[in-house]
Amino acid sequence: MQTNWEDGSAPRDHWMNTPVHLYVIANIFNLCVVFLAWSQSTIVLPLVSNMDGPSGMIFVGLIEKLQHFIQLQLINGCPLPPLHVQWEYYRDMRISGWTAPYRNRMADWVVKYNEMYPPHIHFM
Numbered sequence: 001m002q003t004n005w006e007d008g009s010a011p012r013d014h015w016m017n018t019p020v021h022l023y024v025i026a027n028i029f030n031l032c033v034v035f036l037a038w039s040q041s042t043i044v045l046p047l048v049s050n051m052d053g054p055s056g057m058i059f060v061g062l063i064e065k066l067q068h069f070i071q072l073q074l075i076n077g078c079p080l081p082p083l084h085v086q087w088e089y090y091r092d093m094r095i096s097g098w099t100a101p102y103r104n105r106m107a108d109w110v111v112k113y114n115e116m117y118p119p120h121i122h123f124m
Contacts, residue, residue: 015067019042022060025060026046026047029056030051031056032045033058035081036081037062041081042081043080043102043106045091046098047091059071079105079109081106082106083099083106
């Protein structure tokens with residue numbers, strides 16, 4: 001997926017917006033979209049499909065200070081962030097099992113995240 005733009009900065013109304021445009025990418029290309037940003041990271045899967053699963057995976061990073069999206073290349077089997085909460089509510093029931101191949105990697109993300117940012121324990 002690639003776009004060429006040669007006329008300077010695109011106007012704000014043509015900027016990519018998350019999670020709306022992540023769902024557009026996931027649905028049009030039948031992809032698992034892994035979105036990584038400092039403030040929030042998540043997985044977006046297609047909401048509907050007549051296929052047996054996503055045809056691939058794409059990693060999208062956000063440079064928040066610049067509001068600039070980039071495609072990332074990560075190692076195979078890397079931990080994956082949690083599934084976007086809206087997917088469970090709006091997905092077609094026929095694709096409910098699509099999270100199965102990603103569950104262990106999402107669990108790895110939680111372990112790694114908690115190692116880096118341990119939860120605070122508050123005593124009363």
